[in-house]
Amino acid sequence: MSASESARDALAIAGYRIRDGAAALVERTRSGNLGVLPVVLGLAVIWTIFQILNPVFLSSTNLVNLTLQSAAIGTITLGVVIVLLVGEIDLSVGSVSGLASAVLAVSLVQSRWPLILAVVAGVLAGTAAGLLYGFLYTRFGIPSFVITLAGLLGILGVQLWVLGESGSINLPFDSWLVVFAQQMFLPAWASYVVIVLAVAANAVAHLRTARRRERANLTYQSTRAIVLRALALLGGLGVAAWYLNLSRGVGLSFLFFVGLVVIADFALTRTRWGRAVYAVGGSVEAARRAGIRVDRIYVSAFVLCSTLAATGGILAAARLAAVNQSSGAADTNLNAIAAAVIGGASLFGGRGTAWAALLGILVIQSISSGLTLLNLDSSVRFIVTGAVLVLAVIIDSTSRKSRAAHGRN
Template sequence: MSGERGGRTPTGSTVADTSTDRIGVLGAADSVMSRLRGGDLGALPVILGLAVIWTVFQILNPVFLSSGNLVNLTMQCAAIGTIALGVVIVLLVGEIDLSVGSVAGLGSAVLAVTFVQLQWNLALALLAAVAIGTCVGLLYGIVYTRFGVPSFVITLAGLLGFLGLQLWVLGDTGSINLPFDSWIVLFAQQLFLPAWLSYVAAVLAAAAYASSLLRRARRRVAADLDSQSLREIGVRAGVLLAVLLVSAWYLNLSRGVGVMFLFFLLLVVAAHLTLTRTRWGRAVYAVGGSEEAARRAGIRVDRIYISVFMLCSTLAAVGGVLAAARLSSAGQSSGGGDTNLTAIAAAVIGGASLFGGRGTAFAALIGIAVIQSISSGLTLLSLASSVQFMVTGLVLVLAVIVDSVSRRSRAASGRA
């Protein structure tokens, strides 16, 4: 049987029976427990924390887990979640970008001015807004690699400088409303997948996941390594399919799956595949793990830093555009307030390590889900924003403590 020790792999090859590597579901469980004992907690603490948050708020207010509120929650996650995705990528190389909020505000201002006041074509206005973010990241990368200025200082200066540039771009108008009938506003507010299409998307996502697992198993067999059995692959893909179908069904009880939220999910998946399946992605993790080791391995470290800063600022500008479209306006407060800190907190809470080299693109999705869940739950309880900030700060501290403790555990077990 494929699920037994010493059984046949998905390609038909026989895997030797060993005492340490067991094939099948039980072997996978043993592997997970081994990683947990070694301090490799992954996203488990965050997922458990999210489950606790949802349970508590549902007990306090039964509206929290209603279909309508969860639809609102998903739509609220998209804009800042996109910004947080860029922060995750910067954290992977052990750096930080404190100006993502200002860059997001600048992107929204450029969109509003070019599209509404200058009457540019919307596609061209969007391109200009995103390009501004890319140029900002390029500037950061050059200053960092050429002059050795810490990213903390560079981006702190950028926070102030690009906030001023945002105010200058907006001029005396202060705030500019986007046309309600423009497709960018419709995209952010009113476009939802038809129910049948959301189910099709769930099936396609599960099939792609199963195909990915199967390809990985075949590569491991070709390298004479133990691999997942067909049974385990089927179970994992089946669980994912069930979760996606149930989620789509429940959201469809209200308005359904928002196209903007789906866009955010696609960005997360694309970033994940880029980080895990490409040479550039492996180089990012290598630089975050040890810059000197990466340099000796032949990696162009400077180019990695520049590309990471560019990608972070680009995603910040995209997030600013989504936020402006969601609110149908861009103003002096766009990207301000708690946008900056929320995006950084989401990345850290989601599991991206402040020490670099550890984390996944899904940290942005999980982290922003935690923060927006806290915000939504406290709003439903009619509690002040001050309570939300304090609770979010506490969750952030706990996330950093977990990261630090797990890092020490990995070092003690030789897994760091």
């Protein structure tokens, strides 16, 4: 066979693969399985528009600030994603985060507790709220909307009581927690090492999954596809780290948030508990008949949501080095819930991933950062965020209907 014929064959094979890939994409779109595609495309559009309007937007300095701003609300959003997966909602995550920050400040500054004990006390305050929600929901059947709305008001009152007459407490700037949230960054070489290890672990996990599926005579990804995907991921993350390292680098608080996302993703996709969460969100009755302890899953979801909200509140307090009566208030609730839905978590339950928290909060913070750079009023930010949220819900609802129609066919 001549070189020209070999080249023609290679081009033909590549063409077939592109055609098959395009056909598969069209089929997934028709069936409503869009995955993260709408979020990624939306984020690309948002970044392009703001970069055109203000060239500073995609500077490494601004992107570093954006990641740091995403850590606290992103952690709260992760908890919202988990509770949405079981088909419920938590409207009190902002108040819980504010209470946790108040407990931290009073314990650390006024009561002179060691930092670790003050942090644990703040987190446990959130855990207690989640346990209460879970008990009320499973014992009395009160809708989560009502329980958490009452919690929003009640916990806000507790926060004000904990802060006392002063209403505002400054955290020591030399505290390790404040330094962690504001000034700690990975060295450039360490960021590349973390990326290599993360990509390698991801590839190994996919290879093991492929081997298990092959032994069970199920469809599986080829080794070549997994390797190519890993190389693409390695390249993308490497470029992102390099660009952030042109400024201050990768913040440890943002890395902490991403680590929580990875842990949550593993728990949701690789454990019996995670499969039960999706089962309950998909159909409570079917999950119950399958032997799943539905009440325990609901309680665990509420507990994790409130615990992560408390953790996010502590990160927010450390970022600002202060706690006051407005901590956790304003648009914290709205941004966390909006980010979860925009990131791909379904309001109807049973669909979404932990990565929805990361993608969603990047969209929310990108809008906020871009409009701030344009010196536009905060009212515009609320309007734009609301429009994006409605669009995300429309996409979710349309995808759900498409999946239902595709299933009937």
